[in-house]
Amino acid sequence: MEANAVKSNLVLILDFGSQYTHLITRRIRALNVFSLCINGTSSLKSIADLNPRVIVLSGGPHSVHAQNAPCFPPGFIEYVQSNNVHVLGICYGLQLIVQQLGGEVRVGEKQEYGRMEIGVEKVGGLFGYKKVGDRQSVWMSHGDEAVRLPEGFEVVARSKQGAVAAVENRGKRFYGLQYHPEVTHSPEGMETLKYFLFDVCGVTAGWTMEDVLDEELKVIKDTVGLEDHVICALSGGVDSTVAATLVHKAIGDRLHCVFVDNGLLRYKEQERVMQTFESDLHLPVTCVDAVEQFLSKLKGVTEPEKKRKIIGSEFISIFDAFAHDLEQKIGKKPAYLVQGTLYPDVIESCPPPGSGRTHSHTIKSHHNVGGLPKDMKLKLIEPLKLLFKDEVRELGKIMGVPPAFLKRHPFPGPGLAVRVPGDVTLENRLDILRKADDIFIQAIRDAGIYDCIWQAFAVFMPVLTVGVQGDQRTHSYAITLRAVTSQDGMTADWYYFDHKFLADLSTRICNEVPGVNRVLLDITSKPPSTIEWE
Ligand SMILES: Nc1ncnc2c1ncn2[C@@H]1O[C@H](COP(=O)(O)OP(=O)(O)OP(=O)(O)O)[C@@H](O)[C@H]1O
Numbered sequence: 001m002e003a004n005a006v007k008s009n010l011v012l013i014l015d016f017g018s019q020y021t022h023l024i025t026r027r028i029r030a031l032n033v034f035s036l037c038i039n040g041t042s043s044l045k046s047i048a049d050l051n052p053r054v055i056v057l058s059g060g061p062h063s064v065h066a067q068n069a070p071c072f073p074p075g076f077i078e079y080v081q082s083n084n085v086h087v088l089g090i091c092y093g094l095q096l097i098v099q100q101l102g103g104e105v106r107v108g109e110k111q112e113y114g115r116m117e118i119g120v121e122k123v124g125g126l127f128g129y130k131k132v133g134d135r136q137s138v139w140m141s142h143g144d145e146a147v148r149l150p151e152g153f154e155v156v157a158r159s160k161q162g163a164v165a166a167v168e169n170r171g172k173r174f175y176g177l178q179y180h181p182e183v184t185h186s187p188e189g190m191e192t193l194k195y196f197l198f199d200v201c202g203v204t205a206g207w208t209m210e211d212v213l214d215e216e217l218k219v220i221k222d223t224v225g226l227e228d229h230v231i232c233a234l235s236g237g238v239d240s241t242v243a244a245t246l247v248h249k250a251i252g253d254r255l256h257c258v259f260v261d262n263g264l265l266r267y268k269e270q271e272r273v274m275q276t277f278e279s280d281l282h283l284p285v286t287c288v289d290a291v292e293q294f295l296s297k298l299k300g301v302t303e304p305e306k307k308r309k310i311i312g313s314e315f316i317s318i319f320d321a322f323a324h325d326l327e328q329k330i331g332k333k334p335a336y337l338v339q340g341t342l343y344p345d346v347i348e349s350c351p352p353p354g355s356g357r358t359h360s361h362t363i364k365s366h367h368n369v370g371g372l373p374k375d376m377k378l379k380l381i382e383p384l385k386l387l388f389k390d391e392v393r394e395l396g397k398i399m400g401v402p403p404a405f406l407k408r409h410p411f412p413g414p415g416l417a418v419r420v421p422g423d424v425t426l427e428n429r430l431d432i433l434r435k436a437d438d439i440f441i442q443a444i445r446d447a448g449i450y451d452c453i454w455q456a457f458a459v460f461m462p463v464l465t466v467g468v469q470g471d472q473r474t475h476s477y478a479i480t481l482r483a484v485t486s487q488d489g490m491t492a493d494w495y496y497f498d499h500k501f502l503a504d505l506s507t508r509i510c511n512e513v514p515g516v517n518r519v520l521l522d523i524t525s526k527p528p529s530t531i532e533w534e
């Protein structure tokens with residue numbers, strides 16, 4: 001499909017802070033329809049500039065009655081009416097539509113959290129493919145409910161408890177679901193979304209990774225002048241490898257890749273990464289040894305955000321210096337820096353105000369988004385900024401990036417610094433961690449479970465505990481093992497290892513890593529934890 005046709009089928013999500021907002025985007029993209037998510041309180045101009053075909057108002061933790069409850073911008077109703085935009089409110093979104101159009105929302109007599117049965121009362125719009133009386137199980141999570149609908153609206157489904165479960169005003173193209181069709185606990189949710197988009201709104205599917213590839217190549221060619229040179233920060237990870245391959249396809253050898261050894265890499269990572277770049281990717285890469293530069297700046301620093309900010313800004317100073325060196329060589333200063341920033345990095349860095357989201361910029365600055373210094377000289381090119389990890393892997397596959405790269409577990413730019421709580425430079429903490437981590441990852445590979453896990457790593461525990469090794473008392477450090485399953489890194493569950501596997505691993509780590517006498521397992525999901533420890 002042509003890029004313009006993809007854009008004219010855009011489904012825009014206005015985010016009011018639900019923890020499921022990104023899932024709505026993902027579900028819609030899975031239907032091959034392009035979907036984007038922006039802050040629910042964005043200006044009317046920024047909404048109109050995107051020219052959406054359909055707008056989804058997400059759920060959220062607020063009550064529509066609360067002071068400062070987030071709302072779409074003034075003029076929104078008139079805008080969607082005069083531009084024939086279909087609007088679907090989900091949970092808080094439904095309540096917002098009802099309240100803003102003159103109906104009434106109140107604290108419900110019975111709150112509905114979790115699984116609930118609903119029954120269809122009217123067919124036509126949202127449930128055009130159903131019969132009156134059809135029942136389905138859905139996932140609810142609300143305390144407020146619509147008690148009086150605005151003029152022209154009708155209830156099209158109710159919960160077993162009698163609460164409004166779905167409403168619509170077909171003439172005005174307003175629709176609302178009180179439950180969450182985007183979560184897997186609403187088994188028919190995907191079918192409802194599909195029917196709504198294709199049959200009710202008339203959206204055309206056609207957004208594929210081939211489209212993304214063509215569009216991104218065009219954007220890069222249009223952005224980078226014919227004589228311009230570009231630097232790419234290459235980490236050996238999935239995202240930057242795919243980003244580099246893409247930019248290389250667009251501008252050829254005007255791309256210069258740089259890999260930074262920041263002293264926070266895993267066991268033998270520098271050698272391994274440089275070797276595979278050469279043998280498998282055939283991309284020219286320069287390795288910069290910046291171990292001293294990073295570690296001296298991190299000495300004595302214990303506050304996680306401070307560590308992240310220092311790392312972000314050191315990376316940029318190295319890229320600036322690399323650009324300067326290149327200028328000496330090629331006679332022209334590179335103007336752009338390519339980074340493998342992903343959509344989750346951006347979403348997590350820009351939560352709606354007061355959303356109460358756990359994974360926000362204020363909790364964790366991803367080094368490549370929140371950790372960048374304000375006075376950066378290089379202009380950024382981030383071709384993957386709108387994609388989720390699994391989409392990036394698919395894009396890489398289309399371009400022929402070897403599976404060995406695409407299947408790698410993610411590894412954060414701040415590296416082992418966020419896996420050693422506190423000062424990373426004390427004693428030989430980094431070396432202890434590297435050895436334990438390598439044993440863990442090798443064991444996972446040997447057990448054939450590497451590809452079943454989103455990410456696995458060891459964490460250094462800066463606590464000394466008493467042990468007995470070889471009949472001798474030891475006072476040594478502990479290592480925590482962390483392994484999670486996830487689809488996109490935004491939510492995660494801990495991986496259930498076989499007990500024998502864990503027992504063998506614990507013995508090996510204590511025997512083979514001097515300075516360790518205890519091994520722990522992290523059994524926390526995200527939320528409430530994050531995947532990394534800092
Ligand atoms: N050691 C490094 N040298 C150069 N650039 C780096 C390094 N570490 C991270 N970066 C840059 O920061 C970006 C974000 O890092 P991130 O870890 O999210 O992505 P990645 O390393 O490419 O992929 P993955 O998430 O699979 O590890 C990278 O895409 C890359 O541009």
Ligand SMILES: O=c1[nH]c(=O)c2[nH+]cn([C@@H]3O[C@H](COP(=O)(O)O)[C@@H](O)[C@H]3O)c2[nH]1
Pocket residue numbers: 308359364365366367368410411412413414455489490526529530531532533534
């Ligand atoms: O490049 C990165 N720079 C960072 O600063 C950063 N922090 C976390 N991560 C990775 O992002 C995913 C989600 O991590 P958290 O649950 O710890 O926030 C996980 O895959 C993390 O490894 C980072 N990647």
Ligand SMILES: NC(=O)CC[C@H](N)C(=O)O
Pocket residue numbers: 018058059060061062063064090091092093141142143144145
């Ligand atoms: N999940 C939601 O969107 C909840 C909306 C609102 N906070 C309620 O409790 O009813």
Ligand SMILES: [Mg+2]
Pocket residue numbers: 235237238410411412413
């Ligand atoms: Mg990485």
